[in-house]
Amino acid sequence: xxxxxxxxPPRERPRExxxxxxxxxxxxxxxxxxxxxxxxxGTGALDLAGEMxxxxxxxxxxxxxxxxxxxxxxxxxxxxxAAVVAAFELGRRVGGVESALVLRRPEDVAQLAREKLAGxxxxxxxxxxxxxxxxxxxxxxxxxxxMDRSLVPVREILNAVLQHxxxxxxxxxxxxxxDPEPSEADRRATTHVREAARVVGLRFLGxxxxxxxxxxxxxx
Numbered sequence: 001x002x003x004x005x006x007x008x009p010p011r012e013r014p015r016e017x018x019x020x021x022x023x024x025x026x027x028x029x030x031x032x033x034x035x036x037x038x039x040x041x042g043t044g045a046l047d048l049a050g051e052m053x054x055x056x057x058x059x060x061x062x063x064x065x066x067x068x069x070x071x072x073x074x075x076x077x078x079x080x081x082a083a084v085v086a087a088f089e090l091g092r093r094v095g096g097v098e099s100a101l102v103l104r105r106p107e108d109v110a111q112l113a114r115e116k117l118a119g120x121x122x123x124x125x126x127x128x129x130x131x132x133x134x135x136x137x138x139x140x141x142x143x144x145x146x147m148d149r150s151l152v153p154v155r156e157i158l159n160a161v162l163q164h165x166x167x168x169x170x171x172x173x174x175x176x177x178x179d180p181e182p183s184e185a186d187r188r189a190t191t192h193v194r195e196a197a198r199v200v201g202l203r204f205l206g207x208x209x210x211x212x213x214x215x216x217x218x219x220x
Contacts, residue, residue, distance in 0.1 A: 014046070028059055035087050040075030048075050061119035063088040066144075101136045103128065103170055109208045110215040112139065113172035117210055125173040127157045129166035134205065138164045142171075152189035154196045161202055168203035172210060180211040182218040190218045 010016050014030035023031070032049035039048040052073075056062040062084070070081035103109060109128060116126055116139060123145040129138040140160040143153050152173065161169045171193060173186075182190075190207040197204040207218040 008044075008046075029053060032084070035083050036076070036080045037083070043075055052076075056119075058119070063091075064117070064119045103130055103134045103136060103168075103205050106206055106208055106215075106217040109170045109172055109206055110210060110217075112136065113174070113208055113210045113215070114213065117172070117174035118212075120174055121176055123173055123176060125152055125157075125171060127160045128170045128172065128205075129161050129164050130168040130170075130205065131165075132167040134168055134203075137166065140164070152186075152193065154189075154192050157193060158196055158200060158202070162200070166202065168205055169197070170205040170207065172208045175209055175211040178211050180209045180214045180216040182209050182216055186218050 011020070014026055014034050017030065018026055018034070026034075029046060029049045032052060033045040036045055036048055036052075039045045043051070052062060053059070055073075056065060067078075067081045067085045070076050070084060071078045073081075101108060101112065112128055113126060117124055124141055125143045125145075127140045127142050128136055129140065131137050142156045142160055152171070157169070157171060160166075175181075186207070186209060193207065194204045209216050209218060
């Protein structure tokens with residue numbers, strides 16, 4: 001049995017510490033406890049937050065977790081999972097990486113892809129959408145697959161780019177098995193995307209496969 005928040009001395013509670021000392025004074029556990037707001041039966045919010053961080057190993061891995069996976073965890077549920085995912089997404093948007101980075105080479109695509117795909121247990125395909133100067137304006141998840149099968153949907157990729165007024169784009173996906181070597185299917189998909197982009201007048205800036213800290217550019 002853990003202490004409920006009401007039993008914690010006021011000056012030691014995360015909310016009061018944030019107001020008195022600023023958000024930067026709080027630990028990751030305390031910040032996460034403020035997001036989940038309350039714990040579960042027999043577990044306070046601080047302990048629940050600590051358990052989540054211990055289970056996923058890092059904030060980066062937790063931030064990449066799908067909402068339905070979080071919601072299925074004991075003590076979380078749909079409302080808390082949605083709050084956690086929304087908080088991480090707001091942080092990404094405020095970070096400003098997407099508005100600051102210009103894609104000049106495959107390394108730039110890999111840098112963004114690693115930030116978005118780190119720690120995922122399933123394959124995910126990202127469309128990195130750029131303006132006419134190749135400045136990143138948006139990233140969109142266009143598909144998710146299994147541990148051993150990448151889904152690269154050409155139509156969804158192009159729709160995502162056009163819906164956000166993109167003029168150029170790159171794509172990236174992860175290999176959860178840790179091997180960044182592109183498969184033959186990855187190469188075929190790259191060729192299809194390049195050809196479709198040419199038809200609709202978009203610049204295709206490349207396709208990158210990431211696996212942890214390693215990555216490979218796909219030549220279609």
